[in-house]
Amino acid sequence: MTAAHLLSARWIVPVEPAGITLEHHSLLVEDGVITALLPTAEAHRRHPDVTETRLDSHALIPGLVNLHTHAAMSLMRGLKDDLPLMTWLKEHIWPAENRHVSAEFVQDGSLLACAEMLRAGVTCFNDMYFFPEATADAVLASGMRAALGIITLDFPSSYAGDPEDYLRKGLAVRDAYKGESRLSFTMAPHAPYTVSDRTLTKILTLADQLELPIHMHLHETADEIAGSLAEHQVRPLTRLQALGLLGPTLIAVHMVHLNEAEIELIARAGVHVAHCPSSNLKLASGIAPVPALLAAGVNVALGTDGAASNNRLDLLxxxxxxxxxxxxxxxxxxxxxxxxxxAMATLHGARALGLDARIGSLVPGKAADIVAVDLSELETLPCYDVVSHLVYAAGREHISHVWVEGELLLDARVLTKLDERELMAKASHWNRILGAKT
Structure with a gap:
């Protein structure tokens, strides 16, 4: 959508200001940017010659922001289910990754994930995985946005041999793709139990120098807390506080096991939380204290985690x-x-990534990252409260159109830039490989 275009809908939920639903309004999009939000009748008077898309039974919402996922793990969806986190990781996922993960695996898995997320209304995701250059290529092919993690661990993988190698490779990817407007980057130490103090200190220095967020699993399980107490004599948050990592650049993923003092600590520090409720439930990690976090003023956003532990990339x-x-x-x-x-599925995620000046709400001046949800189906009738329906009644199957910077990426449920048959073939290829050897 390069020229001026009107998107006119039955409802528009801009997210900013909070709590507002507009009826019979239009968005004027010019060169990929929202330039006006106004009543449809007024839009017709002001812009009689502008091309219009009418969505008379739809709600327009901001593109959803998935604040935590491992996109390529879509190829491991359902590989080993119904296990505790550390058993799942150590005995199944990490060995499978060492055998199979490559740039080809990551690109194919990320393409599959991008397709699934677009069909679920996700326009931006925050990723943490190996071979981020392969994920970058998949994102660019799909037309989405992504924040790509410069993943770091203290043990070798098929991607890198040691912390220095992880950082060197990740920073090279950032340099290679820094001109891409739909890509941004984070420092991504995996977790306190896989990254040493020395490595974390170096990551903090790099994050400060490069002005990048830090994306990290934290306080996910009771075992993680117990392990930290045994090895470091303090809980993980206390350890990170001593290293200087707690601040507004930290995106702390999961944060299930928190006491009152820790909630106050992260609120004062301005830490962002990525809440992944389905993954936490499926792995029996627990329930994050989200109401207490919100009451303390913490910015809490939503993530799906990877499809291997969810098993859906469905932010609604x-x-x-x-x-x-x-x-x-x-x-x-x-x-x-x-x-x-x-708001947690849109603006809060954008805020955590430092992208809230560009995305996360439907206001003039922001990019036209827009999702249309069809509320005319039997499952969504009658409709008394649009936002209630979006959260409690509608599903990803009701998402009909998706735009990123005004570019139509999903048109009446059909992907415009990705070949669904090709993606199915890729999924079948890896299904045979992993199914035979895992």
């Missing part, structure tokens, strides 16, 4: 699960409202 489903968990765990039906859950 995460919004619903997050809201229901918050209510059920507190006994308060208002603990997390539909409007809050939608």
């Amino acid at each position: 489903n995460e919004a619903r699960t997050a809201a229901l968990l918050a209510k059920g765990s507190t006994g308060e039906p208002t603990a997390l409202t539909a409007h809050q859950a939608l």
